[in-house]
Amino acid sequence: MDDFTLQSELEAMAGNAGIPLSEDQEIPTEGIGTTMARWRKLFDMKPDDAVERIIEHRQNLTRLRVSNDHWETIRAEKENQGYDRESYEYELALQKKKALLPTLSPVVDETTGSTVTYFVELDGHLSTPQDVQKAAGMDYEPLKVAGSSVEDDRGVRPRYSDGPVN
Helix, strand or coil: CCHHHHHHHHHHHHHHCCCCCCCCCCCCCCCHHHHHHHHHHHHCCCHHHHHHHHHHHHHCCCCCCCCHHHHHHHHHHHHHCCCCHHHHHHHHHHHHHHHHCCCCCCCCCCCCCCCCCEEEECECCECCHHHHHHHHCCCCCCEECCEECCCCCCEECEEEECCCCC
16 A cells, blocks of 8 residues: 555544544534434434434444535535435445345255255335335245344234245
8 A cells, every 4th residue: 555545544534533624524423312313314224223323323424425526516406305514425335335235145055955044034115015015026025034133122014925036
């Protein structure tokens, strides 16, 4: 790694740590409640999940940052959609993760012919069995099973599919 690349990476990490690189750099001043409400609306999250994702995002020193020029170019459009700079950067990170994830198709064991079973909690964008069926490209509605969360002992409504996904 050359000196210029190293310096650029260190400056990016300093910016992510909240240390202003210049006098005109924006520092978020709104309360966590306002930020949480925005993220809940944009990313369809529960309140606790939104706060957790915000904290994780802010603590990630290697997170993606958009340049001031880029943000100024798209700012009006994104603010009309409900984004601020931080939530827009989080959205870009989500898109990057989704692009890097392999397609989720079941692996068939050649010897037994069995497939992997996926359990999906009905929540967020996948809140109904029909949502799961559509997202997975299934010919049938996934089967219902009973369950509870290990973390907080709340009831969950998972569905599962042990057949091939079309």
